[in-house]
Amino acid sequence: MRKTVLKGSVLAALPFFFFSCSEPSGRVVNDSVLGKVVNLQSVKFQRGIYGGVLKDSTSSDPRTFNLVFAHETSSTGAVGGLFEGLTDVDVKTLKPVGRLAVSWEFKDNGTRWIFHLRKDVKWFDGKPFTADDVVFTYKDIYFNPRYPNSVRDMFEIDGKLPQVRKVDNYTVEFILPQPFAPLLYSLSAAVFPKHVLERAVKDGSFKNVWTVSTPPDKLIGTGPYKLVKYVPGQYLVYERNPYYYQKDSYGGRLPYVERKVTFILPQKDTALLKFRTGELDFYGLSGDDFPSLKRDEKRGNFTIYNLGPSLTADFLCFNEKKGAIPNWKWKLFSNATFRRAISHAVDREGIVLTVYNGLGFPVYTPVTPANVLYYDKDAPKFSYNLEKARELLESIGLKDRNGDGWLETPDGHKVEFNLLTNSNNPSRVQIGTILKYDLKRLGIDVHFQPLDFNNLVDKLLNTHDFDAVIIGLTGSMDPNGGKNVWKSSGQLHLWNPGQKKPATAWEAEVDRLFDQGVKELNFDRRVRIYKKAYRIICEQQPLIYIAAPIVLEAVKNRVRNYFPTVWGAYKPERIFLKE
Numbered sequence: 001m002r003k004t005v006l007k008g009s010v011l012a013a014l015p016f017f018f019f020s021c022s023e024p025s026g027r028v029v030n031d032s033v034l035g036k037v038v039n040l041q042s043v044k045f046q047r048g049i050y051g052g053v054l055k056d057s058t059s060s061d062p063r064t065f066n067l068v069f070a071h072e073t074s075s076t077g078a079v080g081g082l083f084e085g086l087t088d089v090d091v092k093t094l095k096p097v098g099r100l101a102v103s104w105e106f107k108d109n110g111t112r113w114i115f116h117l118r119k120d121v122k123w124f125d126g127k128p129f130t131a132d133d134v135v136f137t138y139k140d141i142y143f144n145p146r147y148p149n150s151v152r153d154m155f156e157i158d159g160k161l162p163q164v165r166k167v168d169n170y171t172v173e174f175i176l177p178q179p180f181a182p183l184l185y186s187l188s189a190a191v192f193p194k195h196v197l198e199r200a201v202k203d204g205s206f207k208n209v210w211t212v213s214t215p216p217d218k219l220i221g222t223g224p225y226k227l228v229k230y231v232p233g234q235y236l237v238y239e240r241n242p243y244y245y246q247k248d249s250y251g252g253r254l255p256y257v258e259r260k261v262t263f264i265l266p267q268k269d270t271a272l273l274k275f276r277t278g279e280l281d282f283y284g285l286s287g288d289d290f291p292s293l294k295r296d297e298k299r300g301n302f303t304i305y306n307l308g309p310s311l312t313a314d315f316l317c318f319n320e321k322k323g324a325i326p327n328w329k330w331k332l333f334s335n336a337t338f339r340r341a342i343s344h345a346v347d348r349e350g351i352v353l354t355v356y357n358g359l360g361f362p363v364y365t366p367v368t369p370a371n372v373l374y375y376d377k378d379a380p381k382f383s384y385n386l387e388k389a390r391e392l393l394e395s396i397g398l399k400d401r402n403g404d405g406w407l408e409t410p411d412g413h414k415v416e417f418n419l420l421t422n423s424n425n426p427s428r429v430q431i432g433t434i435l436k437y438d439l440k441r442l443g444i445d446v447h448f449q450p451l452d453f454n455n456l457v458d459k460l461l462n463t464h465d466f467d468a469v470i471i472g473l474t475g476s477m478d479p480n481g482g483k484n485v486w487k488s489s490g491q492l493h494l495w496n497p498g499q500k501k502p503a504t505a506w507e508a509e510v511d512r513l514f515d516q517g518v519k520e521l522n523f524d525r526r527v528r529i530y531k532k533a534y535r536i537i538c539e540q541q542p543l544i545y546i547a548a549p550i551v552l553e554a555v556k557n558r559v560r561n562y563f564p565t566v567w568g569a570y571k572p573e574r575i576f577l578k579e
Contacts, residue, residue, distance in 0.1 A: 046560055
């Protein structure tokens with residue numbers, strides 16, 4: 001299970017997956033309106049050709065190379081592919097499969113799990129991967145109270161964590177405090193090399209290890225590619241891992257592509273231009289791009305893929321951390337009636353038409369229709385209704401007391417707040433402009449300020465220097481992957497993070513339900529538990545969900561064996577290039 005992280009791009013649904021192809025051997029269903037939809041049930045891979053350079057882009061520089069402390073796609077996207085977990089998720093079946101583990105069995109009613117590891121895996125420096133690395137990763141890093149992290153959030157049950165022990169060089173055992181339903185999904189978390197990081201972990205300097213100034217050859221993983229060069233503000237270069245263990249059906253070592261380059265392009269217009277001129281192989285479409293790119297599809301020698309509804313949506317979040325903002329604002333933002341009023345002022349349908357050119361859908365809940373198992377169409381909704389919004393604002397004493405056109409609180413404060421978003425995301429900038437206009441009609445003065453993405457993340461997670469923000473989070477197949485967001489102690493509990501105990505009764509109930517959900521082994525009952533938690537969240541509106549796009553991706557036809565889905569590319573190590 002991939003942890004939820006802050007999303008810098010509208011279309012970056014899952015940052016740890018990579019690339020894909022245009023004239024595949026697998027059957028592709030042609031949707032003449034929006035693009036091609038891959039049918040994974042009938043995919044057949046071509047025998048690949050070794051070599052070539054695959055070219056992609058990202059909108060921001062990474063903030064860190066240390067995945068343990070990475071909370072944003074700019075970082076996880078840069079180095080996530082260098083590392084692997086014990087398990088992975090097969091995007092064809094959406095079930096967990098082995099990665100660094102080849103098999104497993106459980107005992108004692110699911111409280112003891114034994115994992116058998118691959119014996120043919122080497123780290124980038126040639127040292128063998130063993131059970132020592134797994135035990136070190138979980139016991140000394142993820143479960144170490146000295147280093148708070150999102151993986152720990154996912155594994156904690158009623159304040160307790162699993163025990164991890166080495167059985168032999170290629171066998172490890174996880175002993176759980178009680179049954180843990182999403183265990184196999186959760187074990188997709190990256191495993192790290194003990195021989196490289198042990199000293200830093202023990203002496204307390206681990207938070208300062210693998211920063212963006214670290215030479216790339218010091219980043220030691222087991223993944224299909226290693227980072228060999230990083231030039232801030234320009235690009236990241238990856239080379240094929242010669243030790244990589246996966247093979248194709250002909251016995252050839254994967255991956256096929258020799259080198260990958262990810263260009264750092266903050267402006268979407270620049271990325272589009274580079275895609276059109278052949279300097280990029282991939283481009284995530286927005287609604288505005290679609291008409292012209294669709295017309296040029298044949299002439300430009302590329303294919304547009306329709307991946308369907310996005311897994312995640314952008315949302316508006318108010319800062320509810322006491323002491324971080326003036327007390328009158330804290331009282332206002334922590335009032336659920338105020339948040340519901342703001343939700344009623346969000347014209348979601350209009351935003352879909354204006355921002356996404358109609359190629360999107362309004363969102364009211366934490367789970368979008370893309371996740372059919374947990375989506376709840378009957379969850380509470382606060383539809384666009386400015387009159388209802390005015391009524392709710394007046395009910396908590398917000399009125400224009402001096403006739404200047406702006407609302408004031410009962411103690412005389414003008415109702416105003418600063419609204420931030422990342423400047424390299426045109427859709428969010430448009431949404432911010434629309435919200436500013438609609439809230440002005442209610443008498444609320446919004447000071448809208450787009451910022452650099454990494455600067456924005458710093459304000460959200462470190463300084464808490466913000467009133468409100470428009471941002472998004474990556475998707476998670478299993479609800480427990482979002483535990484770092486929804487639990488009151490979570491690292492990404494954005495409106496009031498890292499609480500020692502729940503600040504409100506509703507947050508305490510959501511905590512209880514998320515703990516109950518991981519212990520419930522009956523799937524239907526588990527779904528009901530999480531839907532109940534999501535309904536509470538919808539009612540309280542800590543995150544005011546707005547809208548999400550249909551995910552569209554343009555890919556140059558030289559990219560073969562590329563089978564994209566909204567969950568990520570299917571077996572991306574098999575991609576190859578053929579002009």
